[in-house]
Amino acid sequence: MLPFPRFSFEAPDTVAEAVRLSALPRAMLLSGGTDLLPSVKHRLFQPDVLVSTRRLRELRGVREGADGGLTVGAGMRLSELSRDAQVRLRFPALAAATASVATPTIQRMGTLGGNLMLDTRCMYYNQPAGWRAALGGCLKCEGTVCHVAPKGAGCYAAHSADTVPVLHLLGAVACFATTSGDLRIPVAELYGDDGRTWLNSPPGALLVSVDIPDAKAPIAYRKLRQRGAIDYGLVLTAVTREAEGFRAVISAVGPRPIEVSGATAEALVDAALAVVQPLATHQQAVPWRRKMVKVELRRAIGELG
């Protein structure tokens, strides 16, 4: 049994009210809940109040954006997004990445906004409270030592949002509402280098929509995972070929998705191997995951044709 701790629940009708409530002490925004609520059960978060975004109309729908792009509501369910005709026609890699999340049922519950705001993950962190207590917790939760890199000062919990590598390559911009006004942050600048403070958006900010500019070139997306369903990625790879050469974003290998570029395919692979360093944040062997960065990147380049 993993009962919820006590918290209260609010379901505001307006973005202004949602932002006011989410700025309260120990308040958290709740979207699909597929990652947040298991984590609350594991006592990784102990909110006093959960603020549901379910009734916020501004978070729904897909509409034409500026410059031939699309503006996608953050409350769009992942299954709506991967089946949306405009998304499939104009951003097929985004549709594919969205359809790779967890399971079909979780895609019907989870939202685009929830995926962008997903907590970083680590095998020492995403565990029941009793499991963590046996180890004395970790840097990200309750403890003082990182079990992945005990001599390091930082937290290496892995960014695991499936839609983010593609949105990063597309140059998408996350549009937030806050108590002090609206805020636009490029997805490429939304994440930081420490697994505890990985989000560069201010606390309590409500992700309202994501602006996706018109795609310039095709993108190939690959997700390496243990099983064909449910599992988070072990290596996420998005790659595109532009006039100057290849550009790729690799994720699930640290707190922040990593962008690399290279004039040729081999230069891209070399650039990636120079900066991408998977650590023991997952059960799978680190040398194998490091090798798979190269393999997945080559496969993705091959899929570009």
Added chain:
Amino acid sequence: MTTPTTTPMATTRVAQDLVLELLVNGEPTRRLVPGHRSLLEFLRDELRLTGTKHGCDVGDCGACTVLVDGEPRLSCITLAADCAGTAVETIEGVAVGGVLDPVQAAFDAHVAAQCGYCTPGFVMTLRHLFADNPDATESELRTALGSNICRCTGYVKILTAARDAQRRIQAAR
């Protein structure tokens, strides 16, 4: 007690508890619930609808799958309060007048249950799939079943039953 809400199907704050109004298997239902009550606890412990099973508790296994406004939801990681004003369907609401629906009938015909604990979740997932996509391909069928886990590993019989259920539904059109 607070004054009853004038808006039907609304959630109103009462100290820590909320007035929750929703339809459960077509029955208008009104209860006081705390904000942290899961839909699974609400269905099993308060309404005594124990057909929905309590499995992994964190949204991995699919045993607690119910339909909320026709969409599959993992009730262990859904808050009851977040279902205000919705129509919830559980396994108890599937058979009409004691007559099994095509998915249940196919599971019965193919004995697609060993311990049976995962079965209500599989039935709800397949009911949604065939309502959403009655002509699902074999690949779509297998992908959809990725939402549910059977630890007796009886997947061959479950797949056989699912294909048969699809034929029964197509034949009835």
